[in-house]
Amino acid sequence: MQWARCALTVLVLLVPAYDLQMPSRSNLPIVEDSLRLANILMKRPVEGPSVRTECRLLNSTEYQRIVGAINAAKLDTRVRPNVYDAFSFLHAHPEVNKGAHQGPAFLSYHRVLVFLYEKMLRIYDRSVSLCYWDTTVEPDVLDWSALWTPELFGNPRGAVTTGFARGWITPLRTLNRDGAAQGRPMTDEDVNTILSKNRLGEISMPAAAVDANLELMHNYVHTYVGGIMGQVETAAYDPIFWFHHAFVDCLYERFRERQKERGINPMRDWPAEHGDSTHAPFAPMRLGSLRNIDGAQDFFSEEIVRCSPMPVCSSDSECGQYMRCDRSRQKCISDTLRAAGLSEGAWSSVNNLLGSIWRGRLSTVNDPLTRASFGFGNVFQQPELFAFSGK
Template sequence: MLSSVHWLWLVLWLHLTSLEDVEAQFPIPCTRQEALDSRTCCPLWNGSPCGEMAGRGDCAQHFLEGADLPFDYRVDWPNSFYDKVCACYGNFDGFDCGVCSPGWQGPDCLEPHRVDRKEITDMTEDERELFISNLDHAKHTISNRYKILTSNDTTKAGNFKFHEATVYDLYVWLHYYAAKKYADTDDDAAHRGPAFPFWHRIFLLFIEREIRLLTGNHNFFIPYWDWTRTDHCNICTNDYFGAVDPDGHIDQGSRFSKWKVRSPSCSFLNASFLLFRKPGKDRSADTLPTSGDVRRTLCEDNYDTPPFNKMSKHSFRSRLEGFDIPRDSRNLQSAMHNLVHDYFNGTMSHLPTAANDPLFMVHHSFVDKLLEVWLERHRYASYPESDEIHKAQKKESYMAPFFPLRTNGYYWNRNILSLGYKYIEHSIPHPGAVHIGEVYHQIQWLWPVVGVACVVLLCVIVGVAIKCKGEKKTS
């Protein structure tokens, strides 16, 4: 029988999936009436649109006038709203070209900037406290850069409502917006397709930068949580993201106990739900992925395969996302990324609300780490191109709803060092296994050794055979 908490989530989930509203984040200058009327999102930077006078970018046309508007404004982003947006030059970035691209800093964005993303349990106490404090600050501070859009029909002129939101809640709603399914399909802009890991990579970089701008902590980074190192939620404590009681409520000793869940089912500024989680209490998802699951995932040679959705088999993306489920004794209904979401049995387990739980970002940081390991192993792979791929996730389609415009294929050949970060292995070796990132490198060196050994062995065998033949002749 379902508990009262389960019933609450069932009712909430049914309500969420029946909504017609769609929401997203928009730069504040582009929410003003003159920007909407002119269909131009080219905010001023230092007195000129997109910092044109400073050589940072220009206000570029990207949509032919008179063309039909897309059926869903995540498709052909951002054609439902603007014909012109900023196109940034060099290392400049942002909706007004006023910030630096990931990996760069300084007044002219010419100074390299790198951070090390650590495993969260390997952070020092001071590092952990600063990280959590910065998150809490972002949760309770209104953004001065973006607003939330709510609209029933974005193709009708003037049917826009914009709301203020905190920095962290912008991040939450951005994920909901991308995760919302298109009408009568299982498709969305960021899941069940080849864009999945890359969309989430840029999603993490987005909130990382917004928190840096808010706090002034330019070295803020999102740690990763290696869930293969444990058989339970070892970060569900008040030192990390909050202990939970038997009913799934966050312990009052944690600052996360007061975090309200933002969802499309209630007024954005009057949310009444609090974070909750019951890790491991759902029998269909009572375990976390193992290092063996990770190794099998990394062994897939194809990045993605037809039909390029949740039905794809022998696909790294599908295995990583968790739709290609391993056949083992656990009888799982999900795997890898999806299994971790399901394991928490609460806020994290439903797409529209998942990003409300700060566990989301450290989970996805590890997923991003695994993506980088696979890309290092498959340097000659490429983003798939096929008519079977949903339009919003095609290689040449712009990632919604990010500014400036970047295609899904743009980040394929840009490794994480070029984006300003790298992953640091845990200081304590993985119990009973080598570091995931070292698996391939060890195998790389193994094959030449095996090859040389085989050649030497062959030479020895041939030498012995010749010697034996010579001895027979002399006898």
């Protein structure tokens, strides 16, 4: 009996405790598998355009088809650890995503990435299109938005325990968020400023002004969600990443349409001042054999991207069940969970005060010139996960 107790003690000391919320090292993505998956998706037929609508304007059946395909990819283990995480790992890998951030290739790279992601979803539902998350309709206070209910994206803080991604384990840790601790949603002013510019270099790093920098505005949304979504190397493991980037891609398409109206060919509009060489127009994208400039081809505008605009509303019935119509702006907004009466009468001053405090607090934590603003949040790296063979 004494011998058995000694043996058990040694075993406990030698074998590290296993946290069921953490993935095992033997079940992490392998970059070669992820690249192979991307190449397979590249060769799959297009199967028609992607018709993208704001997620809250979809009916329940339409939305469930999208999240059903996402969950099917998460459960599909034909690629290690599963199809969803293996594909998302492409955005995480510091060699594959070299030209993905902090330069003009940001938009073309992510356009291709979202295109391939939709192809991946169509393995499970051939007619599904990704919806977009329009962050300009979010309220001043995160908790007023129905976006974070179990029916849509799930809880915005702590481990995700509600919504379609409840209980997800990512290759790093349990899916978690830290909503509104930093960052902010995009605004109408942000969008209008971006669309007022003529050239890609005017809305891209490194030369864009802070108030017209689309990548920087997109970064703020990443940190606004926080947690897994708030770090470059982990962001794509939160499924909200893809809804956010579908919106960014729709903004890119609107910008391209404005360019054409002004006589500018978007396919020839690459800034001479593009910063790092990985953002050069003919630098490899590392997705198939594509180059950065390939993501700016009219193929996407003509064959793939169809963004349904938000309605110009006059009644709540035009805004779906998760938004209401702000009649003064004729715009659907997502503040449907705020306390009753906060928008009118004696409560209007309370509403204005809360909004003012919220905006003031966000302005103190969002200095656009800080390093954190250019890299989402505190960048997480675990080099041993990122051994790259050079493919």
